[in-house]
Amino acid sequence: MGSYIPNTLQEQQEMLxxxxxxxxxxxxxxxxxxxxxxxxxxxxxxxxxxxxSNRMRKIGKKNNVFKSIFRGAGAYRHYIPSIVKQITSKEExxxxxxxxxxEISQGVLQSIYEFQTMICELTGMDVANASVYDGATAxxxxxxxxxxxKRRKVVLxxxxxPHTIEVINNYCSGLDIEVVVxxxxxxxxxxxxxxxxxxxxxxxxxxxQPNYYGQLEECDEIGALAKGCGAKYIISCNPISLGIxxxxxxxxxxxxxxxxxxxxxxxxxxxxxxxxxxSKEKLMRKLPGRIVGETKDALGRKAFVLTLQAREQHIRRExxxxxxxSNQALCAMTAAVYLDAMGSKGLTQAAMLSMSKAHYxxxxxxxxxxxxxxxxxxxxxxxxxxxPGNVNKVLGELERHxxxxxxxxxxxxxxxxxxxxxxxxxxxxxxxLVAILKEVAV
Amino acid sequence: MKLIFEKxxxxxxxxxxxxSDVPLIQLGEKHKRKQELHLPEVSETELSRHYxxxxxxxxxxxxxxxxxxxxxxxxxxxINEEIAxxxxxxxxxxxxxEHTIQGCLEVMVLAEKxxxxxxxxxxxxxQPAAGAHGEYTGLQLIxxxxxxxxxxxxxxxxxxxxxxxxxxASAVMAGFTVINVPSTKDGYVDVEELRKAAGDDTAGFMxxxxxxxxxxxxxxxxxxxxxxxxxxxxxxxxxxxxxxxxIARPGDMGFDVVHLNLHKTFSTPHGGGGPGxxxxxxxxxxxxxxxxxxxxxxxDGNYHLEFNKEGSIGRVKAFYGNFLVVVRALTYILTLGKxxxxxxxxxAVLNANYMMxxxxxxxxxxxxxxxxxxxxxSLEELKKEKGVTALDIAKAMLDHGIHxxxxxxxxxxxxxxxxxxxxxxxxxxxxEVIEIYKKIYKEAVDHPEAMRDYPRxxxxxxxxxxxxARKPVLRYRYDGASN
Numbered sequence: 001m002g003s004y005i006p007n008t009l010q011e012q013q014e015m016l017x018x019x020x021x022x023x024x025x026x027x028x029x030x031x032x033x034x035x036x037x038x039x040x041x042x043x044x045x046x047x048x049x050x051x052x053s054n055r056m057r058k059i060g061k062k063n064n065v066f067k068s069i070f071r072g073a074g075a076y077r078h079y080i081p082s083i084v085k086q087i088t089s090k091e092e093x094x095x096x097x098x099x100x101x102x103e104i105s106q107g108v109l110q111s112i113y114e115f116q117t118m119i120c121e122l123t124g125m126d127v128a129n130a131s132v133y134d135g136a137t138a139x140x141x142x143x144x145x146x147x148x149x150k151r152r153k154v155v156l157x158x159x160x161x162p163h164t165i166e167v168i169n170n171y172c173s174g175l176d177i178e179v180v181v182x183x184x185x186x187x188x189x190x191x192x193x194x195x196x197x198x199x200x201x202x203x204x205x206x207x208x209q210p211n212y213y214g215q216l217e218e219c220d221e222i223g224a225l226a227k228g229c230g231a232k233y234i235i236s237c238n239p240i241s242l243g244i245x246x247x248x249x250x251x252x253x254x255x256x257x258x259x260x261x262x263x264x265x266x267x268x269x270x271x272x273x274x275x276x277x278x279s280k281e282k283l284m285r286k287l288p289g290r291i292v293g294e295t296k297d298a299l300g301r302k303a304f305v306l307t308l309q310a311r312e313q314h315i316r317r318e319x320x321x322x323x324x325x326s327n328q329a330l331c332a333m334t335a336a337v338y339l340d341a342m343g344s345k346g347l348t349q350a351a352m353l354s355m356s357k358a359h360y361x362x363x364x365x366x367x368x369x370x371x372x373x374x375x376x377x378x379x380x381x382x383x384x385x386x387x388p389g390n391v392n393k394v395l396g397e398l399e400r401h402x403x404x405x406x407x408x409x410x411x412x413x414x415x416x417x418x419x420x421x422x423x424x425x426x427x428x429x430x431x432x433l434v435a436i437l438k439e440v441a442v
Numbered sequence: 443m444k445l446i447f448e449k450x451x452x453x454x455x456x457x458x459x460x461x462s463d464v465p466l467i468q469l470g471e472k473h474k475r476k477q478e479l480h481l482p483e484v485s486e487t488e489l490s491r492h493y494x495x496x497x498x499x500x501x502x503x504x505x506x507x508x509x510x511x512x513x514x515x516x517x518x519x520x521i522n523e524e525i526a527x528x529x530x531x532x533x534x535x536x537x538x539x540e541h542t543i544q545g546c547l548e549v550m551v552l553a554e555k556x557x558x559x560x561x562x563x564x565x566x567x568x569q570p571a572a573g574a575h576g577e578y579t580g581l582q583l584i585x586x587x588x589x590x591x592x593x594x595x596x597x598x599x600x601x602x603x604x605x606x607x608x609x610x611a612s613a614v615m616a617g618f619t620v621i622n623v624p625s626t627k628d629g630y631v632d633v634e635e636l637r638k639a640a641g642d643d644t645a646g647f648m649x650x651x652x653x654x655x656x657x658x659x660x661x662x663x664x665x666x667x668x669x670x671x672x673x674x675x676x677x678x679x680x681x682x683x684x685x686x687x688x689i690a691r692p693g694d695m696g697f698d699v700v701h702l703n704l705h706k707t708f709s710t711p712h713g714g715g716g717p718g719x720x721x722x723x724x725x726x727x728x729x730x731x732x733x734x735x736x737x738x739x740x741x742d743g744n745y746h747l748e749f750n751k752e753g754s755i756g757r758v759k760a761f762y763g764n765f766l767v768v769v770r771a772l773t774y775i776l777t778l779g780k781x782x783x784x785x786x787x788x789x790a791v792l793n794a795n796y797m798m799x800x801x802x803x804x805x806x807x808x809x810x811x812x813x814x815x816x817x818x819x820s821l822e823e824l825k826k827e828k829g830v831t832a833l834d835i836a837k838a839m840l841d842h843g844i845h846x847x848x849x850x851x852x853x854x855x856x857x858x859x860x861x862x863x864x865x866x867x868x869x870x871x872x873x874e875v876i877e878i879y880k881k882i883y884k885e886a887v888d889h890p891e892a893m894r895d896y897p898r899x900x901x902x903x904x905x906x907x908x909x910x911a912r913k914p915v916l917r918y919r920y921d922g923a924s925n
Binding site: 001002003004005006007011012014015016018019020021024027028029030031032034035036037040041042043044045046047049052053055056057059060061062063064065066069071073074075077079081083086087089090091092093094095096097098099100101102103104105106107108110111112113114116117118120121122124126127128130131133134135136137161163164166167169170171173174175216219220242243244245246247249250259266267268269270271272273284290291292293294295296297298299301302303304305307308309310312313314315316317318319320322323324325326327328329330331333337339340341342343344345346347348349350352353355356357359360378395399404407423426427428430 | 443445446447455456458459462463464465466467469470472473474475476477479480481482483484486489490492493494495496497498499500501502503504505508510513515516517518519521523524525528529530531532533534535536537538539542543544545546548549552556559560571572573574575577578582585606607608610611612613614615616617618620657658660662663686687688689690691694695705709711712713714715716717718720755756757758759760761762763764765766767769772773775776777778779780781782783784785786788789791792793795796799800812814836837840845846849851865866867868869897900901902903904905906907909910911914915916917918920
């Protein structure tokens, strides 16, 4: 059996003797007989490292790693610079705890401070926190930030990622909050119908830019509607798109949140990912979770600490604004190293390439009979098409060639495919995909 | 040391992406970013050295003794990291067709099976991303259960005053009112007070056992029975499961729902604050309400993600949780197996008892006769007599190259230090640490005035936290403006 216990049984016996005990069982006399297991756990016996490695590899083999991916819908394969993987594997970063002891945690604290700064630079906001679990929980936490005694209504848009809507519904289910969803028209939020839902009881409006269907929402006009009724305006954004797209601040948002996975984090079957949150300064003390600030020590040396802790659960308990304790710190560091490596030119390039590849893919697809753009609006790197014949058959054909095609939409979008391209998709890959689909469509 | 923003030079950078092989598309004016984007402009050399410098200013489990009570800072096995980085797990899109993710689903099915056996539960969900997220999810299950039974007035969650701060915070997020239950002077749940507090408005009771004082609640069956009799459910905070694996199970103690911290008990790393994973297990009576989707095994032996679960509380996170953390935990469980898990718990309890025993003549330990995997020191007297606080003692430890214990928790013990050595420390380390602890105590008694200056050998001294909170500086400004 494998074990990470250094002390031998003989040493343990000596330790027992030194504390006046005969055997290990003597340490467990506090546990009442009635609740003792008194049998072996029904689990396999332990294994050597080599056996475990083989076993896990065998399980891994039951997954398909696609050589080409044209699917996004909330999880994106971007190029991950080598240095990102190397730095975030350093054992000091991997094995440390939340930096409670600032004097021996300046490295982690500074990296979070740099992360906060870069999230602010990306979104145009004033302050950011040290991360939350993912984009969907960031959205839910942002909504809770906006609640006021007389404003208990939350307006969402139908074009949000469906998981975001589901998580928000869950977070609001136990609280006295009304959640309404503004319908869409032509793949974008219907402004007229949205306006009817906004009123003086509305705490906030949440929109996603680019939206779930890849379309660019009219965030300027929609923000004005939110402002008009005194509601807070939250924009969920794709961080890569911010290399070229207007910032949430430019659109007038009070809070910017999003899924940080595109920033150097692998697909990972959905997690761990990275929820980021940033806001205008006036909402600073409502931000949930860890926040790092700069200060000095007694000798005047620059120092970083966890700060504004009076908001948090370990101080305020039932009066805390959120229960969050562990966050996604190592994923935040991953994003920070990614942004350091890319720089503003690199990030802009990744955004430009992603958008250009997606448009090339769309143009080529639409040359095939039966593939048509479903929505006409401007888009970034995702778009929806119709599909000739059976969607699953078409996607299955791609899969046989090692290609993960677009995501088959369901419900009222049944029969449509949500496509995605990023900088990793070469023209050759796209041409191959199109050639295969031409065969299928015949 | 400089910030990354103060390093590099305009025009420097890394060459990472190729030029476009398709026509470049320009965004329309309406949605184009006008605000200048400031990000570091550094070469790969500078970037690499920057983080090496930061790394040297960071203390991990790999750097030394790290006895944070309630946090279970055990060694993080390297094989777990290697497996989690395999493309067969790390490069899988969460929305791939079901037949192409059978390996991922098998990981979760196996982890569910093993964790169910370890805890005495029937089902598990892996959606919760951390312990607090698990608490929230478990409490949602309790609420769904009472609602399904039509008991809408059960809106109180009872929480001991020794509980983790997340417990009451999670209960409020899930829409409950919190009733604090006092502890006895022996450090246990006050059974009579609990009996008084429990009633027909009780939704549930949250407890960690061993409790946060490192004591196993001897009356656990009576406690859980009181809640069940009142019509409530019992919630197990799994933060301290490392004391009892293979020895006792929450499911056999009368708990109906548990969360585990894979980043504590199951050896996955803390990453400077996360990601963790807080899977929630429950008894059959709550299984219908578990988050969607759940995994079921088809007749043909294939795994299937079931989304249309009637009664489900819905989703608490996008996709399926912190999956790669589950991969690491499964690797650990397979490595240790049934014998190894039990041996881990026994050794964790032995190491804690060993340290406590050899310290109890020096340090005031409120409950010195018995402890499980952790114990609590109280420096109340030292503070009264010499003016030396738990913080002073902790900061003195930094100069000896060891991480201090958890400070000022649990809240019911004044000037508390909570020590959890874990099973992966050698006897030599424990012996050295015991000597350091004794030396520090002696100095505190002999030279109390000197204690306020610690640490002296770290790269910074104690930071001014009051100033940090009063005038927050939370980011670097490229334009040089103050915040």
